Amino acid sequence: MDLSNLTIHQINDLLKYREVKSVDITNSYIKRIKEVDPVVSAYLYNDFEEALSNAADADKIIQKNKDFPYLTGIPLSIKDIFLIKGKKTTCASKILDNFISPYDSTVIRRLKENNYVFLGKTNMDEFAMGSSTENSAYKITKNPYDLNRVPGGSSGGSAASVSSDLCAGSFGTDTGGSVRQPASLCGVVGLKPTYGLISRYGIIAFSSSLDQAGVIANDVLDAAIMLKAVAGFDEKDQTTRKFEIKDYPEIVKKADKSAMKGLKVGIPVEFFSEGLDPKICSRIMEIKELLKDLGADIVDISLPDTKYSVAAYYVIATSEASSNLERYDGIRFGSRFSKDEGVQTLDELYRKTRELGFGKEVKRRIILGTFALSAGYYDAYYKKASLVRKLIIKNYKDSFNDVDIILGPTSPTPAFLIGEKMSDPLSMYLSDIYTISVNLAYLPALSLPVGVIDNPTKKGGVLPVGLQLISPWATEARLLSVAKIIEDEVKFRQKYSAKI
Amino acid sequence: MDNDRDIIDINHVVKLAKLDLNKNDSEHFSRELGKILDYIDMLKEAxxxxxxxxxxxxxxxxxxxxxxxxxxxxxxxxxxxCLPDDSFDFNIVVSNAPNFDTRPFMDTGLKLDSMLSYGFFIVPQVIE
Structure with a gap:
């Protein structure tokens, strides 16, 4: 039986009807990882023994029970930012290269309760800081559509692992676009839920008021399945809210295009300004026409203060990061660099450990954040940025009085070449221009692959284009339904794949 | 470059952040951070x-x-x-630490089991 290119719901059907076992599915992924990952480098490490053990346990549960959780026996990859008890978590940094986590993150605990199969930890930008996965201290991940291009970041390994069929789905994190942008560049679905929907307990913190776990999946139904398994209030994360967690998979299955009649779709003028690749703009406009044909009302809107998004983000996120990364000091856990460096005092130990343990981008952001919070500058930078954040929140709130959902491109460019933006940090930061305001506003958003453009450097090759949908606070059901309807019309998965 | 724009005193900030920059890093940093601060400057107009x-x-x-x-x-x-299960087991603390020592207590001849949950994170000298 051909077990390649399956979605989670397809695997679930096969398992439900006893046509295959989880061990067979898992072995199929293991074989593919061994063949393909040396080229794509999506994973930092795998644990095939654990995977097969998880699969065997899942098979026993399936055998004994008529009903079992959707994710039972499903092999997933996990961004190396989620703590798993007894396993290494490096956050793609040298400063954690020997860190074995003493506890499970809530997301992992819930996945274990759902009997998932752990395939391995995926590569990422160090401490989730980056938009290309080039900031990893360990390796560069390649885009499955073109191995000379980046998969996006910071969850690039996760997106590449789904896109090249090295897992059935992946969990990543999104602080300024780090799930949606790589999903867009790799031609897969990426969802960042409302802030507070998924617990951040056990997720290595970058910027606590922006971080959110997200899902990267082959299709919208898979994203709904993965979201349902982990979402919900957690005592251990006081920023989670007691939201009503709906049956997202059932809602997606019932999504019908008749729901588009009269749906007000907002198109922000700011998402179509200079800097957007015209070919990407065309693909997004095609979706606008498609929605019009289905009966939706297209409304031009403006989110005028989103022009400050990247500036506000790079003050807030770096400030919060400078605080969150203080704990990496070489004293209680992680790497310590002292013996070979002639370190004489405690102060030198801190400074040397952090100099050698952190990469360039991490240092850059810690310095920026420390500056923005320091005496004399706090009001002008952090406080001002926090107030500007409220302007952005209000832009979205006001717009959602007039429209039901907002759409635009996820990324201003298709996947760029490896090395292309590394010498210009600011141009790298601007790759997140459409995704960042969503984190600032605590809203849910999804990137859906809706087409391709020709690859200028690879004859006959194509590069995926992602559509970003943004819905009001705590309306994941609406977001997923609209995404499903568009997905059914576009049929991206039937037409395109990475062919690797 | 905008003369009204703040300039980062990198030496001061690295002291605050307890983060040394090697020659490789600090050469580019001033320039790159300057460019980023120029961009962030737009917050002033909001x-x-x-x-x-x-x-x-x-x-x-x-x-x-x-x-x-x-x-x-x-x-x-x-x-x-505080919730009861919130603290780490002593063994976990010891196994994660780069340099930890329980011996000073063991040599005192005091009853071992009452001393087992104590130890030191060993660091270089604190006072210069």
Missing amino acids: DVSKINSVLDELDYDNLVSGAALKTGFYKDCRLDE
Whole structure:
């Protein structure tokens, strides 16, 4: 039986009807990882023994029970930012290269309760800081559509692992676009839920008021399945809210295009300004026409203060990061660099450990954040940025009085070449221009692959284009339904794949 | 370059952040950070006069007394109380530490089991 290119719901059907076992599915992924990952480098490490053990346990549960959780026996990859008890978590940094986590993150605990199969930890930008996965201290991940291009970041390994069929789905994190942008560049679905929907307990913190776990999946139904398994209030994360967690998979299955009649779709003028690749703009406009044909009302809107998004983000996120990364000091856990460096005092130990343990981008952001919070500058930078954040929140709130959902491109460019933006940090930061305001506003958003453009450097090759949908606070059901309807019309998965 | 724009005193900031920059890093940093600060400068134009700061929105007196916990905004919060399973086992602390020593206590001849949950994180000298 051909077990390649399956979605989670397809695997679930096969398992439900006893046509295959989880061990067979898992072995199929293991074989593919061994063949393909040396080229794509999506994973930092795998644990095939654990995977097969998880699969065997899942098979026993399936055998004994008529009903079992959707994710039972499903092999997933996990961004190396989620703590798993007894396993290494490096956050793609040298400063954690020997860190074995003493506890499970809530997301992992819930996945274990759902009997998932752990395939391995995926590569990422160090401490989730980056938009290309080039900031990893360990390796560069390649885009499955073109191995000379980046998969996006910071969850690039996760997106590449789904896109090249090295897992059935992946969990990543999104602080300024780090799930949606790589999903867009790799031609897969990426969802960042409302802030507070998924617990951040056990997720290595970058910027606590922006971080959110997200899902990267082959299709919208898979994203709904993965979201349902982990979402919900957690005592251990006081920023989670007691939201009503709906049956997202059932809602997606019932999504019908008749729901588009009269749906007000907002198109922000700011998402179509200079800097957007015209070919990407065309693909997004095609979706606008498609929605019009289905009966939706297209409304031009403006989110005028989103022009400050990247500036506000790079003050807030770096400030919060400078605080969150203080704990990496070489004293209680992680790497310590002292013996070979002639370190004489405690102060030198801190400074040397952090100099050698952190990469360039991490240092850059810690310095920026420390500056923005320091005496004399706090009001002008952090406080001002926090107030500007409220302007952005209000832009979205006001717009959602007039429209039901907002759409635009996820990324201003298709996947760029490896090395292309590394010498210009600011141009790298601007790759997140459409995704960042969503984190600032605590809203849910999804990137859906809706087409391709020709690859200028690879004859006959194509590069995926992602559509970003943004819905009001705590309306994941609406977001997923609209995404499903568009997905059914576009049929991206039937037409395109990475062919690797 | 805008002369009104703040310039980062990198030497001061690295002291605050306890983060040394090697020659490789510091050469580029001033230039790159300058460019980024130029960009961030646009926040100056934003008109936030009608926005209340977060501090203005918090109901401090009721929050402290616990009365606020029953109201809409805080209903998902709990009191700041320690949960019993929140601390790490001593062995976990020891196994994670780069340099940890329990020996000083063991040599004292004091009853071992009462001393087993003590030890030191060994570091270089603190006072210069």
